[in-house]
Amino acid sequence: MSKHLNLTLHVWRQKNTNCDGKFVEYPAENVSPDMSFLEMLDVVNEGLIRKGEDPITFDHDCREGICGTCSMVINGRPHGPKERTTTCQLHMRSFQDGESITLEPWRAEAFPVLRDLMVDRTAFDRIIAAGGFISVPTGSPQDANALPIPKVNAELAMDAAACIGCGACVAACPNASAMLFVSAKINHLGQLPQGQPERYSRVRDMIAQMDAEEFGTCTNHGECEIACPKGIKMENIARMNRDFLKASLTYRPAVVGGGAG
Amino acid sequence: MSVAEQSIAGAEARGHGFLASSVGRKIVMAASGIVLFGFVTVHMIGNTQAYMGAETFNGYAKFLHSMLHGGGIWIFRAVLLLATGLHVWSATTLTLDNLAARPVGYRAQQSVASTWASRTMRWSGVLLAAFIVFHLMHLTTGQAHPAFDHANPYANFVSGFKVPATAAFYIVAQLCLGLHMWHGVWSFTQTLGLSHPRYESLRRNFATGLTLLVVGVNISYPVAVITGFIH
Numbered sequence: 001m002s003k004h005l006n007l008t009l010h011v012w013r014q015k016n017t018n019c020d021g022k023f024v025e026y027p028a029e030n031v032s033p034d035m036s037f038l039e040m041l042d043v044v045n046e047g048l049i050r051k052g053e054d055p056i057t058f059d060h061d062c063r064e065g066i067c068g069t070c071s072m073v074i075n076g077r078p079h080g081p082k083e084r085t086t087t088c089q090l091h092m093r094s095f096q097d098g099e100s101i102t103l104e105p106w107r108a109e110a111f112p113v114l115r116d117l118m119v120d121r122t123a124f125d126r127i128i129a130a131g132g133f134i135s136v137p138t139g140s141p142q143d144a145n146a147l148p149i150p151k152v153n154a155e156l157a158m159d160a161a162a163c164i165g166c167g168a169c170v171a172a173c174p175n176a177s178a179m180l181f182v183s184a185k186i187n188h189l190g191q192l193p194q195g196q197p198e199r200y201s202r203v204r205d206m207i208a209q210m211d212a213e214e215f216g217t218c219t220n221h222g223e224c225e226i227a228c229p230k231g232i233k234m235e236n237i238a239r240m241n242r243d244f245l246k247a248s249l250t251y252r253p254a255v256v257g258g259g260a261g
Numbered sequence: 262m263s264v265a266e267q268s269i270a271g272a273e274a275r276g277h278g279f280l281a282s283s284v285g286r287k288i289v290m291a292a293s294g295i296v297l298f299g300f301v302t303v304h305m306i307g308n309t310q311a312y313m314g315a316e317t318f319n320g321y322a323k324f325l326h327s328m329l330h331g332g333g334i335w336i337f338r339a340v341l342l343l344a345t346g347l348h349v350w351s352a353t354t355l356t357l358d359n360l361a362a363r364p365v366g367y368r369a370q371q372s373v374a375s376t377w378a379s380r381t382m383r384w385s386g387v388l389l390a391a392f393i394v395f396h397l398m399h400l401t402t403g404q405a406h407p408a409f410d411h412a413n414p415y416a417n418f419v420s421g422f423k424v425p426a427t428a429a430f431y432i433v434a435q436l437c438l439g440l441h442m443w444h445g446v447w448s449f450t451q452t453l454g455l456s457h458p459r460y461e462s463l464r465r466n467f468a469t470g471l472t473l474l475v476v477g478v479n480i481s482y483p484v485a486v487i488t489g490f491i492h
Binding site: 110172174204214227234248 | 277279281282283284285286287288355358359361362363364365366367368369370371372373374375376379380382444447448450451452453454455456457458
């Protein structure tokens with residue numbers, strides 16, 4: 001039914017973090033338009049392996065758009081030209097026969113390139129570890145309706161929780177800022193009663209860690225919102241800023257030695 | 262070290278200082294920006310008296326210099342100098358951080374959502390700083406003015422804009438101010454957390470409307486002098 005595609009790939013090849021990288025051109029021939037983008041790369045890699053060359057390294061895992069692993073910038077846009085899709089959900093029918101495709105890794109100081117298109121995103125893990133959690137006594141779960149939560153807040157929390165931590169926001173941001181990611185985590189927890197006890201220490205801790213990881217800062221371009229495969233809104237950044245302002249104004253240093261009694 | 266330990270070590274090293282943090286400096290930028298756009302708005306409104314003749318305009322200038330027995334203008338100047346200093350400081354440090362955050366750029370980066378105004382904030386800001394220095398030397402202290410008379414601000418205004426190159430520079434600077442304000446006024450609402458779906462179009466329209474008003478009226482001054490409407 002549909003015609004197969006012949007494409008030219010310009011792929012960033014880099015042996016490891018310390019080596020310099022460069023773009024290498026590869027033909028991708030006879031590509032089915034029904035393939036996903038990652039399947040197309042699999043086929044190109046099989047060809048490279050057959051020729052005895054190193055296959056192109058790229059991150060991938062679930063291949064159904066929920067793990068956030070498949071990170072690459074395709075023709076200048078994280079996860080490619082389609083909105084609300086990850087690379088694994090992108091199909092080759094989105095491309096024209098004869099097209100040139102440039103593939104680059106996420107570019108950020110905080111995301112060092114490990115190899116080719118694969119970057120180290122543990123900076124995100126350290127930001128989560130700094131405050132993206134709630135401290136609760138574990139045990140058997142209480143009834144779901146024991147904590148009243150307004151529907152609006154449940155929806156806002158759920159929308160923020162859709163963040164898969166892929167890093168496309170950082171990749172798309174002209175400043176390599178992680179504020180969309182951090183704000184999604186902060187609002188995911190901050191909208192819910194379970195997140196309240198640590199709400200104002202969380203925002204300070206996570207932002208301090210974000211800065212320590214040397215991400216850039218938001219200049220309100222809005223590129224992150226368009227690039228986000230899960231449609232996280234910039235309203236989250238505004239909410240994070242609001243919480244940060246309140247937290248900074250009302251912060252009390254921890255009392256050393258405990259209180260009397 | 263575990264991820265959690267690295268994390269705590271990192272945050273401790275960086276500290277929690279408001280002025281050291283990225284969002285803290287953004288808030289400083291937003292707050293000082295409010296002072297500055299508030300000033301340009303009032304400045305524009307005050308100068309409309311140029312259309313009411315020499316007597317009104319010079320009377321307005323005299324009023325500004327005699328407020329609070331002459332102290333008022335110095336309070337204004339001190340606040341503006343402080344706001345400008347903070348604005349430039351936060352912009353510079355944040356820009357340096359942002360440049361360091363992406364040492365290797367993309368070969369092909371597509372801009373989808375950003376605007377020309379948002380991408381040129383740094384340059385429009387630098388040009389505005391240069392313009393402010395010139396503007397002060399032109400119509401406040403007079404070194405850059407061909408025939409400056411301390412006693413007659415209206416005459417300085419008219420003869421100053423009769424120089425075509427000066428009028429052109431003012432107009433270009435006002436267009437820069439427009440780009441800077443259009444993105445900046447919307448941005449400060451975002452930075453201060455004033456985002457809500459109900460007011461989404463309001464804050465965009467507020468930025469657009471205020472920018473058009475300030476820039477439009479400001480550009481009208483040199484144009485009115487050049488065309489002889491104000492003489």
